[in-house]
Amino acid sequence: xxxxxxxxxxxxxxxxxxxxxxxxxxxxxxxxxxxxxxxxxxxxxxxxxxxxxxxxxxxxxxxxxxxxxxxxxxxxxxxxxxxxxxxxxxxxxxxxxxxxxxxxxxxxxxxxxxxxxxxxxxxxxxxxxxxxxxxxxxxxxxxxxxxxxxxxxxxxxxxxxxxxxxxxxxxxxxxxxxxxxxxxxxxxxxxxxxxxxxxxxxxx
Numbered sequence: 500x501x502x503x504x505x506x507x508x509x510x511x512x513x514x515x516x517x518x519x520x521x522x523x524x525x526x527x528x529x530x531x532x533x534x535x536x537x538x539x540x541x542x543x544x545x546x547x548x549x550x551x552x553x554x555x556x557x558x559x560x561x562x563x564x565x566x567x568x569x570x571x572x573x574x575x576x577x578x579x580x581x582x583x584x585x586x587x588x589x590x591x592x593x594x595x596x597x598x599x600x601x602x603x604x605x606x607x608x609x610x611x612x613x614x615x616x617x618x619x620x621x622x623x624x625x626x627x628x629x630x631x632x633x634x635x636x637x638x639x640x641x642x643x644x645x646x647x648x649x650x651x652x653x654x655x656x657x658x659x660x661x662x663x664x665x666x667x668x669x670x671x672x673x674x675x676x677x678x679x680x681x682x683x684x685x686x687x688x689x690x691x692x693x694x695x696x697x698x699x700x701x702x703x
Contacts, residue, residue: 501679501697503655504596507640507664508607511683512590513583513617520582537565538575547610550634554612579613585621589689593626596693605630606649606662608639629653640664641672650676661696663689 509515517539521531538544543557552560554576562569596603603626609617611634618624631649633639638648650657657677664670670680681696683689 500659501601501661502659503602503604503661504693505604505606505649505660505662505673505678507662507666507669508605508609508617509583510586510665511663511689512586512605512623513621514586515583517582520578533565533567534575537561537567538572544610545639548608548633548639550611550637554610580616580620583617585623590623592690592693593623597626602628602653604628604649604653604655605632606640606645608633610634640666640669643672643676646673646676646678661693663693 506512518531518535521534526534538561541557541561543552543560546552547554547557558569558572558576561567561572565572567575593603605624605627607614607630609632611632614632614634629652631645631652633645636645636648638644640646646657646662649655650660658679660673660678661681662670662673662678663681663683664673665683667682670682674680679696681689681692683692
């Protein structure tokens with residue numbers, strides 16, 4: 500029986516689509532591509548997620564390899580809070596799920612400084628009973644260890660957890676340790692998918 504619902508944050512409860520943001524801001528296509536490649540798809544971004552470096556170190560390292568200069572890269576990092584925003588249709592599900600008696604948790608790959616800003620600024624974190632982010636755990640999805648850290652931290656049984664993520668490999672990893680998984684294929688409207696997942700047999 501599912502007692503706990505575990506949410507990824509990015510593109511499940513919070514939109515994070517840098518390419519769309521820079522398109523809307525009319526950045527030239529070549530600059531947009533450079534930003535995405537050199538910053539958001541960089542090894543440094545993964546290291547931020549893993550808590551291996553901080554933002555200052557990431558900016559310095561990226562600047563040493565990119566045609567973007569240090570000031571330009573720092574500016575892009577300062578835009579992160581503009582790039583992300585709550586997906587209200589999904590966020591509105593949280594209080595109803597709490598009223599139904601589910602415990603709610605988050606499990607997400609997130610740089611520490613950005614997460615601290617988001618957690619402080621977004622009201623919906625009050626509905627969570629806890630959570631784990633990669634930069635604090637020092638390990639990122641889809642590594643099985645981050646799921647195990649969540650289970651151990653809150654004494655949760657894997658087969659009593661439904662994990663929701665927009666990336667299939669992350670869901671497969673959760674399922675491999677006994678959690679039930681749900682891949683979201685759209686940014687909004689996951690209510691019906693959650694209801695179906697909760698009603699479906701847990702062991703097909």
